[in-house]
Amino acid sequence: MPRLNKKIENLGLILLFVVLFIFFAFSSKHFASLTNIMSLFAQMVELGFLTLGMAVSMLSGGMDLSIGALGSLGTVLLAVFIGQKGWPLLPAILLVFLLMLLAGLLNGFLVAYLKIQSMLATLGTQSLFTGIGLVISKGITVRVPEESMRIFGRHLVFGVIPFQILLFIPVVIAVGIYISRSISGRQIYLVGCNEEAARFTGINVKRTLMKVYLLSAAMAFFAALVFSSRISSGRADVLNSKVLETVTAAVFGGVSTLGGVGTIGGAVLGVAIITIVSNGLDMMNVSQFLQQVIVGSLLLITLALRNLKGKTSPFVALRNKVCRRIQ
Amino acid sequence: MSTPLLELKNISKSYSSVRVLNNINFSVVPGEVRALVGENGAGKSTTVKIIAGVEQPDSGGEIYYNGELIHKMTVKHSLELGVSVIYQDLSLFPNLSVAENIVKGSEKKFFVGLNTYKKQASAVLESLGVDIDTSLLLSELSIGKQQLVAIARAMYSEAKLIIMDEPTSTLSSTEVELLFDVIARLKESGVCIIYISHKLDEIFTVADSITVLRDGEHIETGAIDTFDQEKLIKLMVGRELRFVPFHGTDIGGSGTTFSVNNFTLEPYFRNISFDVREREVFGITGLVGAGRSELAQSIFGIRKASSGEIFLGGEKISISHTNDAIQAGVCYLPEDRRTQGLLMGQTVTRNTTSANLRGVSNKASLISGQKEKKVVEEYIERLAIKLPSIESHIERLSGGNQQKVLISRWLNAGPRVLIVDEPTTGVDVGTKQEIHRLLRELANNGVFIVLISSDLLEVLAVSDRVLVMRNGNAADLVETKSASQESIMEKSLLG
Numbered sequence: 035m036p037r038l039n040k041k042i043e044n045l046g047l048i049l050l051f052v053v054l055f056i057f058f059a060f061s062s063k064h065f066a067s068l069t070n071i072m073s074l075f076a077q078m079v080e081l082g083f084l085t086l087g088m089a090v091s092m093l094s095g096g097m098d099l100s101i102g103a104l105g106s107l108g109t110v111l112l113a114v115f116i117g118q119k120g121w122p123l124l125p126a127i128l129l130v131f132l133l134m135l136l137a138g139l140l141n142g143f144l145v146a147y148l149k150i151q152s153m154l155a156t157l158g159t160q161s162l163f164t165g166i167g168l169v170i171s172k173g174i175t176v177r178v179p180e181e182s183m184r185i186f187g188r189h190l191v192f193g194v195i196p197f198q199i200l201l202f203i204p205v206v207i208a209v210g211i212y213i214s215r216s217i218s219g220r221q222i223y224l225v226g227c228n229e230e231a232a233r234f235t236g237i238n239v240k241r242t243l244m245k246v247y248l249l250s251a252a253m254a255f256f257a258a259l260v261f262s263s264r265i266s267s268g269r270a271d272v273l274n275s276k277v278l279e280t281v282t283a284a285v286f287g288g289v290s291t292l293g294g295v296g297t298i299g300g301a302v303l304g305v306a307i308i309t310i311v312s313n314g315l316d317m318m319n320v321s322q323f324l325q326q327v328i329v330g331s332l333l334l335i336t337l338a339l340r341n342l343k344g345k346t347s348p349f350v351a352l353r354n355k356v357c358r359r360i361q
Numbered sequence: 362m363s364t365p366l367l368e369l370k371n372i373s374k375s376y377s378s379v380r381v382l383n384n385i386n387f388s389v390v391p392g393e394v395r396a397l398v399g400e401n402g403a404g405k406s407t408t409v410k411i412i413a414g415v416e417q418p419d420s421g422g423e424i425y426y427n428g429e430l431i432h433k434m435t436v437k438h439s440l441e442l443g444v445s446v447i448y449q450d451l452s453l454f455p456n457l458s459v460a461e462n463i464v465k466g467s468e469k470k471f472f473v474g475l476n477t478y479k480k481q482a483s484a485v486l487e488s489l490g491v492d493i494d495t496s497l498l499l500s501e502l503s504i505g506k507q508q509l510v511a512i513a514r515a516m517y518s519e520a521k522l523i524i525m526d527e528p529t530s531t532l533s534s535t536e537v538e539l540l541f542d543v544i545a546r547l548k549e550s551g552v553c554i555i556y557i558s559h560k561l562d563e564i565f566t567v568a569d570s571i572t573v574l575r576d577g578e579h580i581e582t583g584a585i586d587t588f589d590q591e592k593l594i595k596l597m598v599g600r601e602l603r604f605v606p607f608h609g610t611d612i613g614g615s616g617t618t619f620s621v622n623n624f625t626l627e628p629y630f631r632n633i634s635f636d637v638r639e640r641e642v643f644g645i646t647g648l649v650g651a652g653r654s655e656l657a658q659s660i661f662g663i664r665k666a667s668s669g670e671i672f673l674g675g676e677k678i679s680i681s682h683t684n685d686a687i688q689a690g691v692c693y694l695p696e697d698r699r700t701q702g703l704l705m706g707q708t709v710t711r712n713t714t715s716a717n718l719r720g721v722s723n724k725a726s727l728i729s730g731q732k733e734k735k736v737v738e739e740y741i742e743r744l745a746i747k748l749p750s751i752e753s754h755i756e757r758l759s760g761g762n763q764q765k766v767l768i769s770r771w772l773n774a775g776p777r778v779l780i781v782d783e784p785t786t787g788v789d790v791g792t793k794q795e796i797h798r799l800l801r802e803l804a805n806n807g808v809f810i811v812l813i814s815s816d817l818l819e820v821l822a823v824s825d826r827v828l829v830m831r832n833g834n835a836a837d838l839v840e841t842k843s844a845s846q847e848s849i850m851e852k853s854l855l856g
């Protein structure tokens with residue numbers, strides 16, 4: 035039964051996507067043009083990578099708030115190594131990747147070993163990563179004029195398909211399989227459901243959490259790569275504001291903020307919907323400020339609806355009921 | 362006969378298309394203690410939920426309270442009518458004082474000083490014959506005392522009907538006695554009690570009358586003296602159940618053992634050593650707080666003992682994490698099902714395979730849905746687990762069936778040593794016997810079984826030797842053949 039429900043839920047998201055698409059196509063004549071559709075997909079990729087990381091951290095019962103800041107730091111590092119220092123592309127990218135994994139290790143260490151609440155730990159590292167980025171970049175936008183760097187965010191394969199889409203799809207599939215089919219993936223769900231019970235069933239909770247934050251750092255790296263390439267520069271806070279959108283997309287896609295519930299497919303659909311809404315609103319010339327209001331409201335509404343639907347276990351619902359009466 | 366306090370007429374309940382209660386009819390009168398009995402999944406808890414307004418019955422059923430038809434029973438309404446359900450540690454606030462827990466929510470004035478709270482709370486506790494300091498935090502009390510606070514709370518809010526769903530499953534025997542005293546007092550003051558338990562001796566001690574449910578059907582209601590144990594079991598199970606004693610198993614002498622040497626972890630236990638011989642079920646008993654679970658958890662790698670060694674089949678094994686324990690084949694079924702066992706919100710399948718994911722994976726190390734399904738279905742059949750479907754969330758199962766899923770989890774892990782901690786809590790009589798048989802069978806097949814239990818009859822029936830623990834020390838080691846309940850009881854109290 036739950037499996038069926040999940041399918042229907044995702045079907046609902048797909049339908050919503052189609053409806054939104056048709057709506058915007060009628061509201062703005064530019065919306066349904068090939069170039070806009072491709073740019074829509076391209077936009078999806080950056081938010082998509084970050085949301086993958088966010089979704090995995092949420093499945094494990096946490097929330098990696100530093101993911102945007104780490105992505106931003108990644109753009110700065112790429113810009114400095116490639117743009118300023120003129121290092122060859124491949125070694126520079128590899129180095130940035132490793133440095134970002136190191137940052138993921140730090141997050142994992144704070145959460146798994148020092149047992150700091152995930153949100154607080156990553157709130158701290160968010161500030162840390164942004165700070166490091168600011169110091170390295172001296173607070174300015176660092177340019178990457180290199181032609182070769184353009185491939186990740188500005189190159190059209192066969193003249194139509196943005197390269198980053200071809201990068202995104204295999205990563206989604208890999209993360210999807212990892213989460214839904216691998217042993218570690220299953221353990222992430224179980225840890226997110228109940229850490230103590232997970233330990234009692236023989237799961238190494240610390241190791242599992244380390245994997246989670248490494249994975250989310252890797253996703254931040256991909257986002258950084260694509261983004262810095264697309265805007266040919268790096269800046270210490272460019273991706274910070276995306277965090278809210280990643281949470282919104284994940285929650286919209288059915289990932290629970292309490293851990294243990296949700297799918298990668300759902301999260302990606304969430305991304306598609308958030309992106310189409312913001313792209314469509316752009317096309318309709320709705321201001322960025324108002325869009326922020328809309329995204330925030332969307333998150334709150336989804337959360338409220340989810341609670342109303344009684345997604346909680348009867349056990350919890352019962353306690354809630356009893357407690358409400360007592361207070 | 363006075364007018365019934367509560368009357369259920371034709372109450373049915375279905376979840377999606379599955380009917381779990383079918384035309385339930387019974388009534389209770391003030392001052393009555395009614396035992397509600399039945400096998401796991403018979404529908405006892407569901408009945409309670411309907412009375413408490415947590416679940417709505419299917420249309421056609423009627424609930425009368427004091428002779429009055431209640432159109433829609435909600436949680437709020439049932440509380441106003443004076444129906445109070447004692448769930449274990451569920452409806453109380455651990456961070457508030459005992460006094461506040463008793464009085465808060467039902468206070469008659471808006472501003473109440475702490476002293477007034479204390480005075481009123483003490484008065485209620487006194488009327489129940491219970492001695493608890495009302496200024497303590499709730500979390501400082503034992504589970505048993507917390508339950509008494511919950512009852513006091515119900516009394517303060519002038520409850521007329523108190524429902525207790527398996528109240529004694531985590532209580533020590535002295536706490537159980539205290540509870541029974543309180544129930545006697547409640548009865549005197551005209552409160553009606555619906556008492557759910559799988560422990561038949563308790564039922565014959567405390568109840569005035571019994572209602573038997575089976576597979577969601579009402580089978581029989583009658584005064585306590587119209588029943589005896591045998592008849593009751595027959596009504597619950599639907600057939601005769603024979604108890605076969607297990608004694609006289611020959612303990613193998615081949616020398617392979619599971620040994621625990623000098624385990625110490627202050628302040629829980631110290632210098633505990635024992636050997637489990639081949640084909641032996643080794644019991645550990647003692648009072649609540651004797652350090653039994655802590656010992657087992659240290660062996661299993663939950664909290665490392667400060668000193669001690671483990672040998673399995675002559676080889677020393679070191680366990681610093683539960684993962685190491687399982688790799689070595691040392692498995693542990695925890696006592697606290699809710700927080701240490703069940704993965705709430707996850708499917709029955711995921712709950713079953715969690716300790717041995719490699720066993721349900723294919724060559725590429727990916728979990729195979731088919732293999733998982735096969736494993737789970739095998740255990741459902743073997744342990745006769747009743748459930749809506751293997752994709753249902755675990756919280757949909759009745760308490761006893763949840764326990765069976767956890768047992769399957771460990772059977773599936775391929776244990777060489779299986780430590781079970783109160784394995785039959787919340788499990789019905791028939792299943793209890795099945796579990797005992799299973800433990801015996803595993804032992805005969807070469808699994809070292811360690812049975813931790815406060816139920817002396819269980820320990821005596823299943824194990825070959827028993828370690829009695831007292832205050833973290835090994836008080837005695839006895840052969841069950843030559844032991845009696847009294848002698849073990851004495852050892853766990855006095856040594």
Ligand SMILES: Nc1ncnc2c1ncn2[C@@H]1O[C@H](COP(=O)(O)OP(=O)(O)OP(=O)(O)O)[C@@H](O)[C@H]1O
Nearest residue numbers: 376381401402403404405406407757758759760761
């Ligand atoms: N939300 C639900 N959805 C589907 N089935 C349910 C749900 N809740 C309970 N059931 C089913 O209803 C039946 C009765 O459950 P109930 O909890 O009332 O049993 P019980 O008599 O209390 O058993 P136990 O002694 O094991 O506690 C069980 O078979 C259970 O699987």
Ligand SMILES: [Mg+2]
Nearest residue numbers: 405406759760
């Ligand atoms: Mg029950």
